[in-house]
């Protein structure tokens with residue numbers, strides 16, 4: 288157990304040390320180091336601020352699992368999270384931390400079956416991880432009673448505020464018993480969130496991890512200066528320049544995300560988009576394929592990417608410059624996690640360079656200018672993609688606009704393969 292010395296010192300039990308070992312968590316992160324001992328021993332409430340990707344889930348998950356008792360028969364802890372995706376993720380993470388301890392942890396969110404949730408709740412759930420809307424719904428139906436909880440956790444509190452759930456959160460807080468511990472975790476601390484802490488929490492300990500403590504320090508941050516029309520070609524070159532590219536591409540709008548993913552697919556890349564118009568069902572499918580690396584490029588908007596947490600994400604591309612430092616950090620916080628190195632690439636137009644410098648200076652980050660990778664020019668990497676593209680295209684699309692020209696080209700003296708070869712040359716040279 289030597290490698291887990293850090294966690295052991297914080298007072299973590301052998302059972303959970305075993306679970307941590309299985310997960311590959313050998314060293315506590317800074318926020319874990321500060322919160323776990325307070326939550327294991329003291330009685331105070333806790334407000335903790337640390338950036339995305341710093342391990343906040345385990346910071347409260349480990350103490351919850353340690354402190355809750357087996358076989359209680361009613362809900363002992365409620366964790367509120369902003370999205371369904373996070374409800375699933377956080378419940379899975381806590382579940383993987385519990386070791387041999389017999390605790391039932393369930394995610395509860397809108398869109399999943401109410402009956403199923405009712406059945407779970409009847410069987411004696413210990414920890415509910417849920418989204419505010421659905422939790423409130425269950426409370427109002429009288430299916431969920433929070434009168435005897437020992438812990439209430441507000442996770443990603445700033446996101447719950449951003450997404451307009453704060454009134455629901457307050458109503459839920461009012462329906463819980465007084466003698467519980469309330470824990471609030473957030474990447475940022477807007478006034479409104481601090482207001483909630485003041486109003487609903489007892490004396491609390493405020494823990495803040497400075498930006499320097501971020502795991503993104505492991506991320507190599509690079510920017511490329513290019514015009515909007517050069518972006519797509521540059522993205523393709525970037526993808527081609529890596530042997531097995533696996534990464535997340537951020538776009539500002541739904542239309543951009545859908546458009547970029549669509550163009551990538553047409554070029555034969557394995558890409559998918561998630562944005563606000565993608566149904567919850569689809570979203571989970573898409574994320575699952577990405578997690579299993581069946582899709583290698585995910586194109587996302589900021590909102591849709593909330594809660595995406597993929598450990599081995601080697602690369603994040605900002606196809607558009609993020610609006611502010613928070614969004615920048617949030618995006619790139621998805622790479623360079625858990626001690627692994629990663630690359631964050633930002634595309635900026637000449638007009639946006641100043642804005643990028645503001646972000647860089649605000650964060651005190653080192654973001655260096657990179658040289659755009661050039662197209663390989665040879666067919667090596669592209670052959671399979673072009674083949675896939677043509678096969679798909681012949682099968683899937685109508686080519687009305689092009690058939691007349693195609694006939695004309697094939698009608699002349701030249702052989703069909705020469706015509707196709709000339710078209711390939713045109714396609715590839717255009718990309719340079």
Ligand code: ADP
Pocket residue numbers: 311312313314315316319337338339340341342343344345596597598624625626
């Ligand atoms: P946050 O909630 O602060 O955004 P998460 O709890 O989602 O961060 O953790 C970010 C990533 O780091 C997750 O993949 C998580 O499994 C991993 N992680 C958390 N704590 C550790 C640790 N002590 N050692 C290694 N990886 C960790």
Ligand code: MG
Pocket residue numbers: 343344442443
């Ligand atoms: Mg979190």
